[in-house]
Amino acid sequence: AQRVTQPEKLLSVFKGAPVELKCNYSYSGSPELFWYVQYSRQRLQLLLRHISRESIKGFTADLNKGETSFHLKKPFAQEEDSAMYYCAPRGRLAFGKGNQVVVIP
């Protein structure tokens, strides 16, 4: 079964501080992972996927097979980053419970 775990429900950070959202996975086969984001009153949308190895809105995520992790990072949080973030594997996209990020001005 493809599972992801996001251990922290709520993360509060000050504007300009680094933010890291943890995601660990248990996966049979080659993992393929995504981060989705849901801003207030907006649709759930793709933030980034590990195969593209790109930075979106300053966020990056590296797949670490040794640690079975796909943590999401941003060096300097902005107020507009306040949202719910979900880690998900490919397939049925069994979403984790999500991280609520609150950026304090």
Place this chain on the structure above:
Amino acid sequence: GAGVSQSPRYKVAKRGQDVALRCDPISGHVSLFWYQQALGQGPEFLTYFQNEAQLDKSGLPSDRFFAERPEGSVSTLKIQRTQQEDSAVYLCASSTWGNSGANVLTFGAGSRLTVL
């Protein structure tokens, strides 16, 4: 249309009523997913279609839940004899499915069901 369209956006039902929720995916998208998102929770998988075939319905919580996609485009999620625990936002998402598609989902705005 340009995106995934869901209707109705809001539905209030009395306990025991049947409801039907509609999803119009992006034209040409092969895969269609339904999720249930309770307040404060992440989306929970309900069912998945590839074209008209329902390949996975393991997430449907009971036999009161039924989904169809008869022509491989529009899908309907039907809930019979609604219960209060069915109150949630029901999300529909669609995607292409190809070697490079990587199962990126485009979500609708959701249908918020409140069962009184």
